[in-house]
Amino acid sequence: MSSLLGVSQKCQYALRALFELALRYPSENVTTVAEIAEKQQIPLRFLEQILSKLRAGGYIESRRGNQGGYVMTVSPSSISVGEIIRFIEGPNESIDCLKRNGRCPFTGGCAFKDLWEKAKSSLTEIFDGTSFQDLIGKHNREGCLFDYMI
């Protein structure tokens, strides 16, 4: 990663997978990992781990065994993209100034701190302000193919 926005592939997979399940909400039919993997072009065994983690976080539920799969049980409008990013990426903070007990080279405060905070809060605002329902709305308005419904 490197250019400003730091969102790992894994996290992008998680978001796409959750989006795929959100599209089916509030149906109680489960969707298999294989189907999500195919629709969203994610390596299947890697996706397994990601869905397992999302399940642990309470964002989705699973049904095991034959005819099993995953299903979203909370409303897509109640989950924001930002929440999922934080959940998947964890509490890592790459900016020294923003770390707890981060060291600033100047005792009087660092010239960059405000800037990093501003950038971070701007992203937080955008990502926390976008729910999966919003994504679905956009998706629909732009006339994407619902090939899974055909």
Added chain:
Amino acid sequence: MSSLLGVSQKCQYALRALFELALRYPSENVTTVAEIAEKQQIPLRFLEQILSKLRAGGYIESRRGNQGGYVMTVSPSSISVGEIIRFIEGPNESIDCLKRNGRCPFTGGCAFKDLWEKAKSSLTEIFDGTSFQDLIGKHNREGCLFDYMI
């Protein structure tokens, strides 16, 4: 990196080093790598490489040999933080959707693309809108110590 804002340690060092030189602008006296390293708490040999790169980019100039060092030759008001971040981090793009020829899982367009673009442009706006002169202004207003002047 990992949590939203993806700015490497190396890049933070580059920004701090350049800021340190900007503080001395428009003086033509050079500053040694050793002094910058000490003031900004950056590993010296690593900083050497970073300054070398900034020089190649035309942001600073060097004087070699005894009594040598680095000096800023362009106005701090003409260089933005965003420009330096891009210069140091390079053209890497971690978001699939934003890559040239990036593959979106949906042929009709990806539900996330707009979101990534919005986030990216928000950061660009913030970082490109902040020059090193702005940082110095902030630094001064907040009463930081200019211990190198004492």
Added chain:
DNA sequence: TACTATTCCTATCATTTTAGTTGGGATTGA
């Protein structure tokens, strides 16, 4: 000239992170 402080160039390296892969076990519906 010799000496020393400095930047410059290139290679190497250790650690961590990333992005998976693999193997096998547990569970369930038919």
Added chain:
DNA sequence: TCAATCCCAACTAAAATGATAGGAATAGTA
């Protein structure tokens, strides 16, 4: 019973990160 499916944990290959090291080139100074 059997096949489809999720579940768990370990392993791994590649890349990125954050340096470290050696020595060459340069320039001021005695």
